[in-house]
Amino acid sequence: MKLVICAYHNVGYRCIEELLRQGAEISLIFTHEDSPTEQIWFSSVRELAEANKIPYLTSSINEPENIQRVRQIAPDFLLSFYYRNMIKPELLELPDKGALNLHGSYLPKYRGRVPVNWAVINGETETGATLHYMVAKPDAGDIVDQEKVGIAFTDTAHDVFGKVNEAAVTVLRRAWPRLVDGNAGRIPMDLAAGSYFGGRKPEDGRIDWTKSAVEIYNLIRGVTHPYPGAFTKLSGKKLIVWSARPLAGSGTPGQVVSLNPLCIGTGNGLLELHRVQFDGGQETEATACLFTESDRFA
Template sequence: MDSGKIKVNALNKIVVCAYHNVGYRCIAELIRQGADIRMIFTHEDSPTEEIWFESVRQLAEKHYIPYMTSDINLPENAALLQEIAPDFILSFYYRNMIKPEILSLPGCGALNLHGSYLPRYRGRVPVNWAVINGETETGATLHYMVEKPDAGDIVDQEKVTIEFTDTSFDVFNKVTDAAVTVIARSWPLLVAGTAGRIPMDLKAGNYCGGRKPADGRIDWSKSAVQIYNLIRGVTHPYPGAFMFLNGKKVIIWQAWPVEGSGEPGKVVSAEPLMVGTGNGLLAIKKLQLEGEEETTAEGFSQQYQLAEKFE
């Protein structure tokens, strides 16, 4: 046996719903602890999405764990779950809302690992929202699932710091590490029946909806810091913040807020490329005309005649 493997209680049958790096890493931790995973529900990768994260399906195959990519809520999958009779259902970045009739099946409860320090940033893409809103910390939270999203009792949490230079990708990696810490700490307590339950105070938090690529359009009337937060919140591997130049879409991948003043959207300087905002200037570092290669601001300024204002 692997010396790093911890045996807790193989009698606790688990069904896991998982995707993305958080799903991969949390399943790997459960495997390390000797958990009895009877089935994994995951997703097919979308052809329109940049797949930069690890594959839950490949992890399941590696460890000979049965998996399905169909929705756990389908009637045939509900019947399968009744046959398995799991003690726990665990959800790690699974993208489908799990219906109450499924949540009621496991004998010991259904739990979700959420990528924020709940009750702050309940809902979709919590890491991106935290960065876009200029937060200085977030975290990972393990909580029981109820019909309302991200609203059940909290089992455990771990905070992470958001530095002013962090992108959403940087923060997502920190949150993933925090998620593994929470699972490593909590799973033995859940098995033993000694894990805590702290009621969720929804009034102390907020709920965020999902984001579409179109939501990345820059509003130059906002402050340089706000625009910078949007840029770092949706930069690689996400679709990016964008503007328009002479009717063509331009994605800004990297920028920095600086002191100064200028009319919102107006090019104050070509080299270095500085643009006025509602408060301060935005120094653009890397950008990309749609359909072209990403380039530095210096290269862009030399190649394209800049309009007086970005739209």
Template structure:
């Protein structure tokens, strides 16, 4: 069994690690160069590959030279674990037993980009990890295996991502022996029962104070550390909100009604901001910041 693995991030690291634990013969790894504009808090797939003496490339697998190399290896299976490039059909057709992707949701729900963040932002109570065959359409091929994880109301996206990573390893541990034996199931995916979401940019973290306190809280925990964060503006100054909690009460959207704790009006309920960061300054407890902000000031969209 010859394998080629495309992998990045913690899911890529842990799933490649699990394949190696099972004795898989990984002939080549494709990964990515780390971006200088991104906070790198996850483990290095390239370091793992090099430690095991596996050739590792950061060129796109879809480039002609890469495709030619894949053809020479003629892998039995190709895996994609949080690899960020869509793999073209001509590459997917090369592996004898198929090309499979590990997706960070319980498919067919939350197809597309950053599924963990979207699930938290949308207030879901569960998500998961799914191994499926790759086709031209993203996250649409037959399902091999999947594992659910719970999303607690106190979980941040980082907490959920760690749960999904463990679920991904569980799925690979169960599925690889079946794939190698040619006995793995193939469950057709019903896309009509699912959903699709696109990527998110830092600018998408802007808080809309007309939404409910729970919705804003979900945004905050969905993009808090190590992600770019939810933000608002106070008298033209950008304020990042890192921790918050919804509480009962009412006030005009964005209106500061109390400084200790820092309570802000929303479209429904109040949001208690617990830690924040004014642009260009360090993150602080909200009460310390609010001491200089009298009640009646208002957070705004710009």
């Protein structure tokens, strides 16, 4: 079996490791150059390829010369593990046995971008990993296998990503022998029963204090380290909130209700701030900052 793999991030790294463990022959890997504006907290697919002497490219698989490379390889499978580019339909038609993607949600829920962050932000109690065939529409092809993971109320997106990473390896470990033997099942995806979400930008982390304390808390844990963080403003100065917890109580949205602990009013309940960071400053305990009870966040 000849494989062409598109991969990035920890899911890409671990899934390639699993395929190598099972003796797969990888002809070529497409991955990405790390962005200088992104915190790189995950394992390097490029370094894994180098360590195993597997040819790799960081240019897009969709470039004409790369489409031709894939055509010349004539792979049995084209596999995508957290690759960040949509793969053109003409590439999906090249592998003899199919093109499959490993997605970080329990499809059809959370199709699209950053599914782990969205699941946490929306207060879900479970998500998962799904191996499915690729079609022109994103995350919409027949499902081969999937695994659920739980989301605890205290989990951050980073915590959940670790669980999804392990679920992805579990799914691939089960499914790969069946795919090779040609007896893997295919379950049509019911898109009407699911959901689709787009990517997120740092600006999307702005706190809306008219929302409930629980909703704001979910946003904070959904975009905290290693992501850019949820933020608010005080007298025009940006303040990142890295950790907090929701409490019962009431207060004007955005208004400081108490200083120790530092509690802020929301649309429903109070939010106790724990770790914060003013723009250009150092992360610190919220109670160490010189807030006053007249302060109001916006």
